[in-house]
């Protein structure tokens with residue numbers, strides 16, 4: 528979102544507007560009532576709903592294929608393997624990676640980051656090394672590095688955010704130096720919606736011969752992501768936030784790094800040869816995929832990414848920016864509301880507090896009105912500390928949300944204020 532602007536801005540040149548009615552018809556979960564009200568689902572940063580295409584693909588895979596991958600010579604196993612690897616290639620293309628072997632399936636963003644912490648940082652870093660991260664990280668991009676610190680003695684440097692919730696890029700530049708081994712940051716903040724300049728952060732990391740890891744959990748559903756253009760070494764995301772199933776996500780890693788890294792977990796599938804004396808490991812990507820993977824999840828995720836690609840990521844971003852602008856303008860017009868996170872570049876997240884009302888109470892009233900938001904610390908307690916609050920209310924938008932739904936949000940917020948004030 529650029530600035531506040533008028534409630535309904537024309538779509539930027541070159542991006543076709545979405546047919547939101549048509550899109551909504553694809554998402555059966557949206558078509559329901561909650562507490563007697565039409566559902567207004569604004570908790571997409573937590574998890575997004577799935578289109579029929581994904582639901583059908585998952586059901587069809589379980590119904591007619593359902594075999595293990597890379598193990599059988601029989602037809603069903605080969606069909607499952609083909610679908611699984613096709614999904615990997617779809618993910619490669621979606622992220623702009625060069626090689627499908629650079630895409631490692633994980634349970635989601637959390638596991639992808641833990642994989643890098645375990646298979647790279649824990650083995651490579653020592654007391655002379657520093658990991659640079661930012662104040663707006665999700666706990667999934669903080670706690671793994673604290674564990675690396677405990678185990679290796681590596682130090683953590685935290686780059687502050689300013690009062691708008693933007694990462695202070697000068698401070699990032701100052702924090703990175705000869706001891707920096709890794710710079711890691713969210714592409715988009717789940718608590719504030721801030722879009723970080725991950726290109727610049729990667730360049731700063733590389734200028735110091737450090738690696739760059741981007742937490743893309745909140746970026747992948749909302750904008751074009753090209754890991755080669757960003758230049759980062761690792762990029763993590765979750766399937767369930769991009770209209771895919773839960774329990775599946777991916778880590779992109781640069782091939783040379785993944786090849787040098789030790790395996791993450793050990794077991795079947797990740798080996799080349801096993802004897803009791805010695806085991807040698809499989810090539811990429813199998814080296815990082817011990818055990819039977821989430822095959823159905825990967826197949827569903829492939830369809831979800833195709834769904835997004837078919838609608839056009841620029842069009843999705845343009846539409847969601849309009850919805851975010853409308854929501855921001857409507858809530859900013861209510862005196863008792865304070866919006867947290869006012870960075871210049873934002874995507875799809877609107878965090879706010881209401882004077883003297885606990886966010887959980889607001890969330891409960893909104894739910895009674897059919898409006899689903901998240902209330903809490905959003906697994907970003909350092910962000911809450913920065914703004915001096917324990918929790919916020921967070922509305923987060925997806926491609927199927929409408930400008931009209933922001934009106935329902937604002938009405939429900941006014942209702943909450945009336946009840947509690």
Ligand code: C6P
Pocket residue numbers: 572573574634635636637638665667668713715716717718742744745765901905906
């Ligand atoms: N944020 C939210 O409501 P998983 O749980 O592994 O799919 O994603 C973790 C994660 C990592 N980074 C960012 C920026 C995230 O937003 C999340 C998940 C959810 O904001 C659940 S706390």
